[in-house]
Amino acid sequence: xxxxxxxxxxxxxxxxxxxxxxxxxxxxxxxxxxxxxxxxxxxxxxxxxxxxxxxxxxxxxxxxxxxxxxxxxxxxxxxxxxxxxxxxxxxxxxxxxxxxxxxxxxxxxxxxxxxxxxxxxxxxxxxxxxxxxxxxxxxxxxxxxxxxxxxxxxxxxxxxxxxxxxxxxxxxxxxxxxxxxxxxxxxxxxxxxxxxxxxxxxxxxxxxxxxxxxxxxxxxxxxxxxxxxxxxxxxxxxxxxxxxxxxxxxxxxxxxxxxxxxxxxxxxxxxxxxxxxxxxxxxxxxxxxxxxxxxxxxxxxxxxxxxxxxxxxxxxxxxxxxxxxxxxxxxxxxxxxxxxxxxxxxxxxxxxxxxxxxx
Numbered sequence: 001x002x003x004x005x006x007x008x009x010x011x012x013x014x015x016x017x018x019x020x021x022x023x024x025x026x027x028x029x030x031x032x033x034x035x036x037x038x039x040x041x042x043x044x045x046x047x048x049x050x051x052x053x054x055x056x057x058x059x060x061x062x063x064x065x066x067x068x069x070x071x072x073x074x075x076x077x078x079x080x081x082x083x084x085x086x087x088x089x090x091x092x093x094x095x096x097x098x099x100x101x102x103x104x105x106x107x108x109x110x111x112x113x114x115x116x117x118x119x120x121x122x123x124x125x126x127x128x129x130x131x132x133x134x135x136x137x138x139x140x141x142x143x144x145x146x147x148x149x150x151x152x153x154x155x156x157x158x159x160x161x162x163x164x165x166x167x168x169x170x171x172x173x174x175x176x177x178x179x180x181x182x183x184x185x186x187x188x189x190x191x192x193x194x195x196x197x198x199x200x201x202x203x204x205x206x207x208x209x210x211x212x213x214x215x216x217x218x219x220x221x222x223x224x225x226x227x228x229x230x231x232x233x234x235x236x237x238x239x240x241x242x243x244x245x246x247x248x249x250x251x252x253x254x255x256x257x258x259x260x261x262x263x264x265x266x267x268x269x270x271x272x273x274x275x276x277x278x279x280x281x282x283x284x285x286x287x288x289x290x291x292x293x294x295x296x297x298x299x300x301x302x303x304x305x306x307x308x309x310x311x312x313x314x315x316x317x318x319x320x321x322x323x324x325x326x327x328x329x330x331x332x333x334x335x336x337x338x339x340x341x342x343x344x345x346x347x348x349x350x351x352x353x354x355x356x357x358x359x
Contacts, residue, residue, distance in 0.1 A: 046095040047078055047174065048182075049165045054172075056081050057095070066095075077172050094165060094176040095190070101157040101181045102128050103191070110148045116141070117194065120154060128156045135159050136179065138193035155181040155191040162193075280304070280325050280351065287319045292342075299351070306347045309338060313345035320349065327352045 046057040046066045056078045057066035069081045104127055112119045120139055125131040137156040144151040162179060169176060175197060183189035277299060284306065288294060292310025299305075304326065310316065313335045320329045332346040 044091045044093045045078065046093050046180075046182075047169060047176065048095045048097065049074075049168055054078055054169070059093075074168060075172060078174060091178070092169075092174055092176045094162075094169065094179045096157050096162065096165070096179065096181045096193075098155075098181060098183050100161060101155050102130070103153065103155045103181065103183060104128065105142070106152050106154055107144070107146065107149050108152065110150050113150045116150070116152060120152070124154075124156065127154060130156050130158065133159075136162055136193045136195050138181065138191045138195075140191045153183075153191060155183075155193065157181060157193065162195075276325070276351070283323050283325060284320075287323065288316070292316075302351050304349045304351055305332065306349075307345070309342045309344050311342055313343040313347075316345070316347065320347065325352055326350070 044059040044066070046059060048055040048057075050071070053071045053073045053076075055071045056069045058069055059066040072078055072081060106127060108116075108119065116139060120137065121132050124135070124137055128135065128137075130137075135156045135158055137154065139152045139154050142151040142153055157179075166176070177197060179193045179195045180190040181193065183191065280299075281297070284294065284297075288308065289310060292308060294306055294308040296307035297305070313331075317329055317331075320326055326349040328348075328350040330348055332348040335343045335345050338344050
């Protein structure tokens with residue numbers, strides 16, 4: 001025996017709930033201006049709460065005068081007065097009579113036309129006894145007879161009153177898409193209030209299962225590529241494990257080769273260092289004049305220090321700087337005169353790296 005949940009009717013209800021839930025989620029992401037445009041082509045059902053019930057009217061298209069349908073008790077859903085097609089595709093509108101709101105015409109500078117919402121929100125308490133925390137407001141731009149100005153009709157309704165009416169409609173299962181203030185009883189003129197429906201709604205049992213099915217399908221879509229590539233991943237792991245010992249052996253041979261080259265190059269570096277020292281001594285011997293002599297020579301960490309005596313110590317700097325093997329030639333201390341009228345000097349320099357000098 002086929003159960004109701006697996007019957008075509010049950011599957012159809014599940015699909016409808018699934019699509020309806022996603023519709024509500026997408027609508028919650030859209031800006032209010034986009035939602036307003038999407039509802040322009042839907043018939044609007046105007047609802048007004050009165051002491052004896054909910055007065056229902058239907059507006060076939062924007063700009064048309066709503067047609068009064070009737071009044072239903074407060075505990076009854078307004079859809080009982082509507083046709084079947086109108087029930088499914090309709091925009092529910094909470095219509096607040098002008099007697100329950102404040103309507104005022106304002107003339108503002110034309111420069112604020114592009115930011116009327118911000119300006120009216122900031123100056124709401126100047127033109128009404130409310131502010132943005134205690135009231136909902138909206139406006140409608142009117143033709144202006146004064147150049148350089150913009151005329152608007154401002155409407156504000158107490159937030160507590162609006163919330164009471166929304167709670168009353170919510171108890172019978174109605175959630176309005178928009179709130180308006182009816183300027184005239186016939187409803188030919190209305191001002192929409194700046195209000196957006198609550199983004200979260202209670203999910204029924206069917207919608208819950210629709211959400212669960214969506215989550216399962218999403219997880220499946222993520223896992224299918226991984227499962228199809230599982231064989232490739234396992235094959236790559238097997239090949240990696242097979243060549244790993246060989247790769248480790250090659251790495252060990254490379255390390256041994258580098259260590260051997262380092263040991264072979266060490267004597268060559270020492271011989272090259274001694275050869276450079278000999279070349280530096282030869283250059284110094286040829287550079288120091290015959291009347292001068294070197295009493296001490298020290299090489300440490302690439303720095304050269306020369307102590308000696310000569311007739312004119314300052315004349316040594318230029319020829320020493322010309323040597324390709326020396327850089328940054330300078331006096332390490334002031335020169336001093338000795339008894340034989342010679343100058344004692346201490347000169348320091350940096351030994352140039354091989355190849356950096358100019359031959």
